[in-house]
Amino acid sequence: MPALDVLTLLAHVALGTLAVVVGAIALGSRKGRKTHVSAGRIFVLSMGLASLLGALLGAMKYDPYWLTLLAGILGASFVTSGVLAVRIHVRRAKNWFVAIAGLNVLNAAGLMTAGWYATTLPDARLFGFAAEDYFFLFGMAAIAFCFDVRMIFAAQISNRHRIAQHLVRMCIGFFIAAGSAFTGPGATVFPDAVRDTGVLSLPELTIVLLMLFWLWRTLRHPRPAVAGL
Template sequence: MPTPEIITLFAHVALGAFAVIVGAIAIGSRKGRKVHVSAGRAFVFSMGLASVLGAVLGAIKYETFWITFHAGILGATLVASGVLAVRIRQRGAKRLFTAVAGLNFLNAVALFVAGWYATTLPDARLFNFAAEDYFFLFGMAAIALGGDVRMIFWSPVSNRHRIAQHLLRMCIGFFIAAGSAFTGPGASAFPAAVRDSGVLSLPELTIVILTLFWLWKTLRQSRPLAAS
């Protein structure tokens, strides 16, 4: 009979894989249209739940999945703040955004401390993960945190800015999901020849390029298509 840990791991992987699929549809479709909205909602649900399960798994199996705990919290805060970014003008949204930003801040500090502590160890690894891995996630959390501060204290928030923040957070979350699937733990499912070819890095590179494109397209327009 499968143990709770195995069930959690299976659900985490399955939801993460689904998040990659619907995330690709959302980032590749025209923003604000029905396909984008439907795929985006599916991404928020799957990525959010996969992130929470990843954080639980990382806490339980910290000897081998500790960084998954931080990545899970980061993924959950990204999709939550991504949704709140477009709803920041609604009543009570800014208070919820502040709570999510607080959690992101604590996670960012923990990631920096973990990375720094890893550098003091003989092999510069903490729970089998290199210091660079912790600092990389810290960098993404810090980028989101900078946007958090601006969204909370900047008033009024323009359509371009709130949509740009939404895009950035969702795309970083998508980057984490794709990275976990293709160059992270999920890479073990591919043959060694595929892993060594470097082709598994292409999805992450594609996400970065599309993120920059959609941010440029959003910020250059006086009224973004997805503003409503």
């Protein structure tokens, strides 16, 4: 493997690992407090860079990193839009959502096409990844696009909804990072005995459960004041 590819891969792995660690701190800490804000900023930076490097790696060496290209684009879009969600009232924020929505719909089309093509192959795998992997990420990209459309066309949005959008987008970005580390390509660093137990799926399950918990905490309060877009 060329030296540039190796350096890109190492940087991608290192930043992805950092994103998983600080993402866990941000998700588990009290929202709005100093620990959450500080860990969240590091998560956005590390996850964003890891996603971009993953996309770059996939562009440079599509076999076997084609899925990494598409997942990288998706991860970067989630953390970027997660930041924008809490700043939706800022001027030109809606224009950024238009651009992100366009990127997500193109990414969704690419994932659907890759998944469909994989189903036509003898082993239903494309560049080493099963058709289900592409369809799963397609579902995430489609959800992201629907969220983006909601933010673009809403005349106004409550603070509660704004925080909920931020939470879901960041958690899905975190889910992608954890999935890559524990059940995706990163799983190869663990012994077969560990992988066979299914314990590596627990981080992803934990993220989903914590996301639902914090969504419940966010949405159960009376509707706060409305912030204009």
